[in-house]
Amino acid sequence: MTNLPSIPFTVTTDREPPTLTVRVAGELDFDTCGEFVDAVVGALSGATGLRDVRLDFRDLAWIDSSGLSALLMIHRHTRAAGTILHLDHRPGFLDRVLELTDVLEHLTAPAARADTGERDDDVTEAGAT
Template identity: 60%
Template sequence: MTQHSATEFSLTTVSAPSTLTVRVGGELDYDTSDELVDTVVARLAGPPAPRHVRLDFAALTWIDSIGLSALLMIHRHTRAAGAALHLDHRPDVLERMLRHTNVLGHLTAPVAAGEPGPPEEGGVTGAVVS
């Protein structure tokens, strides 16, 4: 488990065999969004590469448009890695943002069969995993 601390923002990462969970606390905005994206992207590189990325927002207090942009960037990276993105424990402020911008379905859509994913253990890099 890794703990990042800041005055109004915190990230806690927990890795399990096929799942990366990142607990986000405080304000996700211009000053903090890069740290969240960088953390997820670094963990997506593995090994092992997670099949599921769970962002836990139980302690989120605020999100702005840059925070939403960070979620879209994370979606891009998880999709490229063939991992499913989950947005857990969404507080009202996040729920309103996702519904108002109509991106909730986009961010949490299942990974389609045939999309590239992380190679299976002992597999060939670049192989399509269904």
């Protein structure tokens, strides 16, 4: 058995209204989920003009139940901010976790518009890309 070197965990944010993009690399697990949530919540704090939060999982190496819990917590924060959460470039293992737990649609359902209370349904595939 070969032990491959792990990808270091990193979270980078890029806030260009109307979009906040968060790139996640490495393993999203018990040891790293706090840093992930803090980065997203910090980027949302005081932000104006944001409509979308895009989590880019192109370089995600693994996720465990703590990482899934972090996604649910981030969903609460993005919903409270009135933004739409997108889960971009999901690797197959992340899709399997989201399907087995039946949370993909919950995480990416369009948010209610803050000004009218109406749902923002102009997103394809319930916000999942």
